[in-house]
Amino acid sequence: MTEFSAAVYQNEYLAGGSTDVHAIVTIACAGAGQAGATSEGDAGEIVIVDTSASMGWPGVRAAQAAAAAALDQIIDGTWFALVAGTHTARLVFPFDGTAMAWMDPRTREQARAALGSLAPDGGTAMGTWLELAATLVQAVPSVNQAHAILLTDGKNQHEQPYELDARMARAAGHLQVDCRGVGANWEVGELRRIASTLMGSVDLIPQPEQMAEEFAMLMRQAMARGVASADLRVWAPQGAQVLFVRQVAPSVEDLTPRRRELNPLTGAYPTGSWGDEQRDYHVAVRLPAARAVGQEQLAARVQLAVRDQVVAQGLVKAMWSDDSSLTAQISPEVAHYTGQTELAEAIQDGLAAKASGDDRTATAKLGRAAQLAAETGNAEVTAKLRKVVEIDEAATGKVRLRRDVDKLDEMALDTTSTKTTRVRS
Amino acid sequence: MTVCPQCGTRVAADDRFCEECGADLPRVAPAAPGGQSADDLAVATGAGTDAATGVETGAETDAESEATAPLAWGRRAVAPRTCHECGGEIDPDGYCTQCGAKAPRPRDHLASRPAAWVAAVSDRGIRHDRNEDAAAVVAEPADRAALVVCDGVSSAADSDVASLEAARAAAGVLAGSAGLATGSALAAALGARIGAAAAAAASAVAAATSDGVDSPPSCTFVAAAVQLPVVVVGVVGDSRAYWLPDDDEPVLLTLDDSVAGQQIAAGRPRAEAEAGPQAHAITRWLGVDSPDEKPRLTTLEVDRAGWLVLCSDGLWNYCSEAAALREQLRSAAAAVGEDPLDLASALVDWANEQGGHDNITVVLARLGADGTRPAGGPAEGAER
Missing domain, CATH: 1.20.120.1690 (Four Helix Bundle (Hemerythrin (Met), subunit A))
Incomplete structure (x- = not known):
């Protein structure tokens, strides 16, 4: 049984005349279970590896090993596919004309064998890889939780930035992508932008032989996210302004631009899938007016919603005081x-x-x-x-x-x- | 006839809210065969015909507490569903779904005026998150009243419940008539009744104590039995009574059962004693761990017009000297007039302006000039 809880950390005391309220809201999830294990839908996993010419044979062999390590971690009954990326995207597995395969011992072996077809050639256009991955995911209607690992060793040279942006935008919301760069010739900022848009992580893999371990870890993590998707909801009072909503742990991610209006007072911010973990959010609200000293009001209701059901709520409060020993403290x-x-x-x-x-x-x-x-x-x-x-x-x-x-x-x-x-x- | 317990306006027996002041009306059970009618419940008090209109701003659900409810404020079983500021819906979390205003708990701020010459206001203040003070006032239109203030000790559990039960129980005992006694016999009768009221309050606190708690609930007690021209005041703890005659020296009628009170009794100047360390630690209280609960009595012969004030330390902390309190009362009267409810509210507001560091409770009774009857309404008081 999945359980969410919320805790609020703030100094609710405001000096007279102040209107800005800051709080850290910690959301914890326990008992998430395995990805795709719920009755609502299946999990989908895609492994995307760069096979551009710059990878060379040693790089491609390491990528084959890494993809195989990832396959080993995908649990049976998960939809999956393998994509090879160059200046275009190629579906490596399945090769029977379907978009994704149902993982079982037989398909795992077939996929592993199909990795043998990878060879270094061509350039890099990551937007096309993402676009193909999103197309694959959408072709399997039962998939309600899709995730990909994207590996590259270089810059996005064979695609205009606007093309990448457009393709990324089409993929957004269909799958989450953890991005990894191997070696020193890729651009951190570029991959961070992709990871941020597609609600995944970004990291460096210094040496090709370290890839397999990283892929296995990423896949284990993805398989342990039993909650397919959740929205952070922020209610603020009439006339108030939500200054920002930011994930601050385990990593900094500004969620403010992801806002979708649920109603005039409530915005929803997608947070992707959840495993047994804890995430912290920094919510800042500017109230329409300061109340009199001694008055209290609610500055925000911060909720986590899974399938439109609120599963946890934290209350961010404002209490005006003329006691500077209370109002001067900033919450640690x-x-x-x-x-x-x-x-x-x-x-x-x-x-x-x-x-x-x-x-x-x-x-x-x-x-x-x-x-x-x-x-x-x-x-x-x-x-x-x-x-x-x-x-x-x-x-x-x-x-x-x-x-x-x-x-x-x-x-x-x-x-x-x-x-x-x-x-x- | 049914009247609003808050403002005295006539209301229909089945009204949920007072049309005049918006107060929630006590839910009245349908008349059972042989039982009390709705009218009886609304106008009678636990003291039968001796006392007039009581107080009840909360809504209790069980019939038993409704019968005694007019003696004091109840706790509300159901929160209001409409925001008092913007009219929005109140979420179950206790805040408005539109403007975020906190829906006040009825226990946080209570006000009543059982007769034109008596009023009580009890307020959470600013710093404390709940109101552990309580008051119970019962008054006749003429010359009798029972006034009680209990201040729950905030380090103890459930002191808000205990103080309310204590005040109710004490007022129930005090509301009876002392008969035809006069002079010193009347004072003795009233004094005995104060002692009985304190014992009843102590029993009520004990009844509100759960078994095995580390810190049992406790509260202070100050009560006045008014049967003019005699007023007898009794105290346990550091809640106070003051007599503020219009044209004579104001007096503090009580001595605090506190570290400061002991030092003052031993001759130390009040300002110095009250500023000392542990000055506010009380040495007597009502509760299962109480050393003793016998109230210290003071008798007052009323021979001129003035105000009798009962209050918790949430008020007197800001105006401990009787002259200072009279000063505040006078400036409040200059601002809002002589209605006791307006005046008590103004004093509470003033204490909140000073910081509202504690719960604030003020009970006021306007006592008359001829020594046999209280002053009538606010108009008469203003002419004087």
Whole structure:
């Protein structure tokens, strides 16, 4: 039995005249079960591997092994397909004219054999891969939860950015895509944009031989998401403005643009599928007016809805007070995640400035990042920052750019930037 | 005839709300054979013919509590479904589905005026999240009244329930007539009745105590038995009674059972004692762990016009000296007039403006100039 719970962390006390309310809402899911195990629909899995010329034979062989490792993790009774991506997309399995195959020991073996047809050739147009994957998923009506792993080793060179955008938009909502880049010749920003639009993760795989382990892990994770999809719903009072809705853990993801109006006061923000996990959301609401000191009101109802049923609700409150010892405190959770969000921005801005040769901006931004990482106790980011900058004094953000930085270290820092640590309590 | 317990307007027996003030009306059970009619329930009090209109702003569902309900405020069984601010629907979570306003719990703010010369207001204040104060007031149109304030101790569980039950029980005992006694015999009779009321209140607190709780509920007690010209006041704890004559020195009628109260009794200046550490720790209370529950009595002969004030520390913390309280009462009267309900509300508002650090309860009775009858209505009071 799947159970969701919600907890709200905030300082509900507002100084007289204040109208902005911030809260961290933690949603936890337990007992999610296996993907596709519910009676509502089936799960669909697609493995998309880059077979462009740049992969070379060693890369393709590693990709074959990785795809095979993923196949091993797909549970029987799941719809699946294999796609090879170049400047166009090719359906590798199934090859009998159907869109997706029903996983069982026989089809698993057939798919594994079909991987033998992969060979390095051609360019890279990831939009076409995604478009094919979305088409496959839609061709099997019983699939209500589709997920793909996308692997690339390079930039999206054989497709205009607007084409990628259009194809990505057509795929959005049909499947979730975890994106992985192997080696140092792909663009973190590009893959992040795809992952963000398709509600998946992005990460770096430094060496081809590490792919199999990563694919197996991703597939296990996907198979453990027994809740096909859920929406975060945010109600705010008449006249109020929802400033933003942001996932802040386990990674930073701005959900604000995903809003769909449910009614004039409530917006729905898709959150994709859920396993047994906990996610934190930062919700900020500007109320239409401050009430008198001593008054209380509701600033937001934050709910999780599965199949249009509300399964958990947290109440974000506002209480006006003239006691500055109450109103001056910032909730530790809100402060922590505000810092983590700024940290992600500082890293990404700093690396972008460094790439464009603007060392002054890069030093300032990465210095701020070092300071924030220290303040919020993000040891992983601090360790990765050290490979890109010399941290002279973390407390003041005094850093120097390192020379001869390994590109992989920079990319690792970039992909780590949005991963957040939880509040230490 | 049925009247609104809040404002006194006549209402139909089956009305759910008062057309005049919007108060929820107590749900009245259909008259059972041989039982009380709806009219009896609405106008009678637990004290029978001795007392007039009582108080009940909440709606209790069981008939037993309805019979005693007019003595004090009840807790509402069903939350209102319409927002008092925007008219939107109230969600089961207790907030408006449109504007987000918090639907007030009836227990949070209560007001009543059982007679033109007596009123009580009890308010959650600002800092506390529930109202653990309670009051029960019963008054006749003429010269008799029973006034009770109980302040629940907030470190204990269920003190809001205990204080309400205590106040109800005490008022029930006090509402009876002391007969034809006069002078010192009357004072003795009233004093005995205050003692009985405190005992009844203590029993009510004990009855509200669940078995085996670490911190049993408890409350303070201050009560006045008014049968003019005599007023007898009894106190356990740090709720207070003041006598504020129009043209004479104002007096604090009670001595707090608190660390500060002990120091003041020993000669330490009030301002200094009340600012000391643990000054507000009370040394006596009503509850199963109470050291004793015998109220300390004070008798007052009323020979001139003035205000009798009973209050919890949520008010007197901001105006401890009798002169300071009279100052507030006078400025409130200048602003809102002499109606006791308006005045009590104004004093509560003022305490909230000072920070509302505690629950605030104010009971006011306007006592008359000739010493035998209270002042009539607000108009008479204003002329004086």
